[in-house]
Amino acid sequence: MDSIGADPAGCQAMSSSEVWDEDIATRYDASSAEMFAPEVIGPTLDFxxxxxxxxxxxxxxxxxxxxxxxxxxRGVAVTGIELSEPMAAQLRAKDPGLPVVIGDMATTRVEGEFDLVYLVFNTISNVRTQAEQVECFRNAARHLKPGGRFVIELWVPPIRRMPPGQNAVPMRLTDGHLTFDTYDLATQACSSHHYFTQPDGTTLYSAGNFRYIWPAECDLMAQLAGLESEARYADWHRAPFTADSESHVSVWRKPV
Ligand SMILES: C[S@@+](CC[C@H](N)C(=O)[O-])C[C@H]1O[C@@H](n2cnc3c(N)ncnc32)[C@H](O)[C@@H]1O
Structure with missing residues (x-):
């Protein structure tokens, strides 16, 4: 069993996030290929x-x-914070000039103040305690110029899909890749179970563990960090966020 987050080095022990290892980092771009598709990445970059x-x-x-x-x-001066050295190594191989600091996004401080801090692809949930998630918001606020924005892309927990007594939701059922999420409604802990069919017909299993957050809980975290709500959309195209939205793109602003 291959668990996302095995951390043999234990070097990022202060974070509740699982640390992505060399194997996951090497496979990441191919295994997340749909997230690199122009119709996904284009609107993200425009926004x-x-x-x-x-x-x-x-x-x-x-x-x-x-x-x-x-x-x-596109001309934006981008800096990154990343917990996993192997993930950062993959980035450096593609763009050696982009500065990346290895550390926990809840606590790591980098030089300077920014017009924008962003945290996409549901990754606030990789931090698995509420207190650390609040610290991510505080750390974003700390790095913003007055008037700067913090943007999060996050899925809405699909709790409505679960009848009483059921704790699993199928999230992806495509050829070669099945994903089921399991939820603990009492703790907001969630696990994603991935089953990949290999070319030789065997199945590779991997799992990742998360803490899910409600949109309103995000707003409260932002408030605790001194940020003001500016906008919430259902996607990067700015579609209206509704009760049926399965994810959100939210923007908070540091007061001037
Ligand atoms: C789903 S990937 C997203 C990567 C990239 N933002 C993207 O959109 O493709 C999640 C990333 O979050 C990193 N990560 C998880 N917890 C973290 C933390 N506490 N601080 C910094 N990075 C973290 C993982 O190492 C991994 O590279």
Whole structure:
């Protein structure tokens, strides 16, 4: 069994996040290929570039640079914070000039103040305690210029799909990749169980563990960090957020 987050080095022990290892980092771009598709990445970049306005941006959990590298190519001065050295190594191999600081996005301080801090692809949930999630908001606020924005892309927990007594939700049922999420409604703990069919017909299993957050809980975390709500959309195209939305893109502003 291959568990996302095995941390043999134990070097980021202060974070509740699982630390992504070399194997996951090497496979990340291919296994997340749909997130690199132009129809996904294009609107993401348009949205973030408009807020950064050719200024500066800090990406929390920058990973292999899926968003950070093309955003920098649009003229935004991007810096990243990333917990996993192997993920950062993948980024550096693609763009050696993009500065990445290894550390926990809840606590790591980088030089400077930014027009934009962003945290995409549900990654606030990789931090698995509420207190640390609040610290992510506080750390974002700490890095913003007055008037700067913090943007989060996050899924809405699909609790409505679960009848009483059931704790699992199918999230992806495609050829070669099945994903089921399990939820503990008492603790907001959640696990994603992935089953990949290998070319030889065997199945590779991996799991990741998260803490889910409600949109309103995000607003309260932002308030605790001294940020003001500016907008909430259902997606990067700015579709209206409704009771049926399955994810949200939210923007908070540091008061001037
Ligand atoms: C789903 S990937 C997203 C990477 C990139 N932002 C993207 O959109 O492709 C999640 C990333 O978050 C990183 N991560 C998880 N917890 C973290 C933490 N507490 N601080 C910094 N990075 C973290 C992981 O190492 C991984 O690179």
């Amino acid at each position: 973030l570039a408009a807020l950064a306005d050719e200024g500066s941006a800090l990406e929390f959990a920058i990973g292999t640079g899926r968003v950070g590298i093309p955003l920098a190519a």
